[in-house]
Amino acid sequence: xxxxxxxxxxxxxxxxxxALMLGGCSTQQVAxxxxxxxxxxxxxxxxSSTQTTTEATSVSQTSSDIPGITDLPRLEGKATVxxxxxxxxxxxxxxxxxxxxxxxxxxxxxxxxxxxxxAFHRVVREPQPFVVQGGxxxxxxxxxxxxxxxxxxxxxxxxxxxRYIPLEIKPKxxxxxxxxxxxxxxAQAVVLPHKQGAVAMARSQSPDSASAQFxxxxxxxxxxxxxxxxFGNVTQGFDVVNKIQQGDxxxxxxxxxxxxxxxxxxx
Numbered sequence: 522x523x524x525x526x527x528x529x530x531x532x533x534x535x536x537x538x539x540a541l542m543l544g545g546c547s548t549q550q551v552a553x554x555x556x557x558x559x560x561x562x563x564x565x566x567x568x569s570s571t572q573t574t575t576e577a578t579s580v581s582q583t584s585s586d587i588p589g590i591t592d593l594p595r596l597e598g599k600a601t602v603x604x605x606x607x608x609x610x611x612x613x614x615x616x617x618x619x620x621x622x623x624x625x626x627x628x629x630x631x632x633x634x635x636x637x638x639x640a641f642h643r644v645v646r647e648p649q650p651f652v653v654q655g656g657x658x659x660x661x662x663x664x665x666x667x668x669x670x671x672x673x674x675x676x677x678x679x680x681x682x683x684r685y686i687p688l689e690i691k692p693k694x695x696x697x698x699x700x701x702x703x704x705x706x707x708a709q710a711v712v713l714p715h716k717q718g719a720v721a722m723a724r725s726q727s728p729d730s731a732s733a734q735f736x737x738x739x740x741x742x743x744x745x746x747x748x749x750x751x752f753g754n755v756t757q758g759f760d761v762v763n764k765i766q767q768g769d770x771x772x773x774x775x776x777x778x779x780x781x782x783x784x785x786x787x788x
Contacts, residue, residue, distance in 0.1 A: 600779030611758035642670035650739035674732035706747030
């Protein structure tokens with residue numbers, strides 16, 4: 522009986538993880554744990570993953586040691602973002618104190634209006650509540666086929682290149698986050714865990730492939746801690762999140778507090 526229960530739990534986990542994989546994705550892949558299948562990743566992604574593992578940093582290093590990180594927006598402190606879906610507001614506290622690069626990227630994209638009109642292309646509530654994911658810039662165009670959604674990134678209009686941010690995880694007791702590599706959160710807790718209402722960045726197999734897509738955690742998802750970067754939490758309107766259906770669009774996303782904490786390189 523005990524063995525049968527363990528097998529059932531294992532199969533349930535596989536169902537959940539398989540529901541999160543994006544077939545043929547080359548950039549963004551919805552959240553999955555570090556033991557999930559990665560066969561859908563492209564060879565380019567695999568090479569990138571190998572490279573970032575080699576360049577992985579330790580807790581003792583500062584963020585300025587990460588190549589390209591000084592060119593990314595930072596949020597120095599906290600901010601409040603209100604995402605409106607079908608006329609109803611979702612209030613998010615964005616935590617730049619503990620995830621400055623991830624939070625800065627999100628707030629910057631909100632300020633640029635990137636999320637306005639984008640769709641939630643993936644909603645996973647069965648066999649148990651999991652995530653609501655959106656933020657693919659491709660979804661603004663209704664002509665883009667549904668099977669392409671989940672593969673898009675934010676393209677910087679100044680450079681014509683996609684903007685990617687490094688995986689950023691801050692362990693409890695650490696002064697600075699760890700960058701470029703997953704962290705074993707089973708051995709040491711993280712400051713920003715995947716609690717119900719957490720907001721985090723989706724990415725592909727490569728740790729440093731997050732760009733614009735984000736997800737809401739519909740339940741406590743501790744097995745994602747250390748592998749995906751949480752940067753905020755829903756403080757009001759989680760009931761709105763719970764009603765989001767695949768295809769629903771973001772009416773608007775606005776920074777209502779803390780905009781002055783956003784620091785843009787060169788400004």
